Ligand SMILES: *[C@@H]1O[C@H](CO)[C@@H](O)[C@H](O)[C@H]1NC(C)=O
Ligand SMILES: *[C@@H]1O[C@H](CO)[C@@H](O)[C@H](O)[C@H]1NC(C)=O
Ligand SMILES: *[C@@H]1O[C@H](CO)[C@@H](O)[C@H](O)[C@H]1NC(C)=O
C-alpha cells in the first residue's frame with residue numbers, strides 16, 4: 029500500500045510496464061470521468077492574473093472548455109447581453125469629471141488594451157487562480173470570475189504552479205496514510221505526478237523550498253536521497269497504481285520512473 033516516490037530528476041528513466049489484459053475502454057472511461065469543474069466565485073468582478081488565452085465564447089460552458097483546453101486554473105467570463113461598459117469605469121469617470129478640469133483618461137487600461145489588442149474578448153483564461161485574499165480581483169461589471177479553487181480558497185502559504193495547480197508542502201513527518209488523510213482534510217490530495225510537466229515543476233518546487241533542511245546534505249543533488257516526499261500514488265492492487273484522482277497509472281503515457289519504481 030505504501031508508495032514512496034523519490035523525485036530524483038537525474039535518476040528518472042524509462043520503465044516499461046508489463047502488458048495487462050485491461051481494455052482501452054477502461055482508460056477512456058478513466059479520462060472521461062475526470063472533468064475539472066470551474067465554480068463561479070465573483071459576480072461583476074474579474075481576476076487580473078496572467079491571461080493565457082482569449083476567446084469570444086457564446087456560453088460559459090464554451091469558455092470553460094477553452095480553459096480546460098489551455099490548462100487554465102481560472103477564467104473571467106462576460107456573459108452575452110450584459111452591458112458592455114464597466115460601470116466602475118463610468119463611475120470613476122464621472123467622479124473625475126466632477127472634480128477635475130483635465131479630460132478624463134482611464135486610470136487602468138480597459139481590458140482589451142491590457143493585452144495590446146483592441147478587440148474585446150469575453151473569455152479570458154488564466155494560468156493561476158485568486159488566493160483567499162483576492163488581491164488581484166478587479167471590479168468589472170462586465171465579467172464574472174470562475175475558478176477550480178472556489179470551495180477552499182487557497183491560503184497564502186500555497187504556491188501556484190501555472191497551468192498545473194496549487195501546492196502546499198507540509199513539513200511534517202507522517203506515514204503515507206496520515207499524509208494522504210492530511211491532504212484530504214485540507215481539501216486536496218497528495219500531489220499528482222503522472223506527467224513530465226508535473227514532475228519537472230514539482231521537483232523544482234521541492235528543490236527551492238527553504239525549509240528542506242537536511243543536516244548532512246549541503247548538496248542539492250544528494251538532498252532528495254535522504255529526503256522523502258509522498259506523492260499521490262496508491263498501490264490499491266498488487267502492481268497496479270492509482271493516482272490521487274483514482275485514475276489507473278498505466279493509462280498515462282508518463283513512464284519516467286527510476287529503475288524498479290514505482291514500487
Ligand atoms: C493588472 O495587472 C497589470 C500587470 O500585471 C497591472 O499593470 C495593472 O495595474 C493591474 N490592474 C489592476 C486594475 O489591478
Ligand atoms: C449600457 O449602459 C450605457 C450607459 O447607461 C447605455 O448608454 C447603453 O445603452 C447600455 N447598453 C446596453 C446594451 O444596454
Ligand atoms: C467626462 O468628460 C468627457 C469630456 O471631458 C466626456 O466626453 C465624458 O462623456 C464625461 N464622462 C461622464 C461619465 O460624464
Ligand SMILES: *[C@@H]1O[C@H](CO)[C@@H](O)[C@H](O)[C@H]1NC(C)=O
Nearest residue numbers: 116162163164165166167168
Ligand atoms: C469594488 O467595489 C466596491 C464597492 O462596490 C468596493 O468596496 C471595493 O473596494 C472595490 N474593489 C476593488 C478591488 O476595487
Ligand SMILES: *[C@@H]1O[C@H](CO)[C@@H](O)[C@H](O)[C@H]1NC(C)=O
Nearest residue numbers: 159161162163183184185186
Ligand atoms: C495575497 O496572497 C498572495 C499569495 O500568497 C500574496 O503574494 C499577496 O501578497 C497577498 N496580498 C495581500 C494584499 O495580502
Ligand SMILES: *[C@@H]1O[C@H](CO)[C@@H](O)[C@H](O)[C@H]1NC(C)=O
Nearest residue numbers: 183184185186196197198199
Ligand atoms: C497554511 O495556512 C493555513 C491558514 O492560513 C494554516 O491553517 C496551515 O496550517 C498552513 N499550513 C502550513 C503547512 O503552513
Ligand SMILES: *[C@@H]1O[C@H](CO)[C@@H](O)[C@H](O)[C@H]1NC(C)=O
Nearest residue numbers: 029030202203204205206207
Ligand atoms: C500511521 O501512523 C499512525 C499514528 O501516527 C498509526 O496509527 C497508523 O497505524 C500508521 N499507519 C500505517 C499504515 O503505518
Ligand SMILES: *[C@@H]1O[C@H](CO)[C@@H](O)[C@H](O)[C@H]1NC(C)=O
Nearest residue numbers: 029204205208262264270274
Ligand atoms: C489510498 O491510500 C490511502 C491511505 O492508505 C487510503 O486511505 C485510500 O483509501 C487509498 N485509496 C484507494 C483508492 O485505494
Ligand SMILES: *[C@@H]1O[C@H](CO)[C@@H](O)[C@H](O)[C@H]1NC(C)=O
Nearest residue numbers: 238239240241242243245246
Ligand atoms: C537550515 O539550515 C541552516 C544551516 O544549515 C540554518 O541556519 C537554518 O536555520 C535552517 N533552517 C531551518 C528552517 O531549519
Ligand SMILES: *[C@@H]1O[C@H](CO)[C@@H](O)[C@H](O)[C@H]1NC(C)=O
Nearest residue numbers: 241242243244245246247248
Ligand atoms: C555548503 O557549500 C558551500 C559551497 O558549495 C559552502 O560555502 C558552505 O559553507 C556549505 N555549507 C555547509 C553548511 O556545509
Ligand SMILES: *[C@@H]1O[C@H](CO)[C@@H](O)[C@H](O)[C@H]1NC(C)=O
Nearest residue numbers: 245246247248249250251253
Ligand atoms: C554533490 O554530491 C555529488 C555526489 O555525492 C558530487 O558528485 C557533486 O560534485 C556534489 N556537488 C557539489 C556542488 O558539491
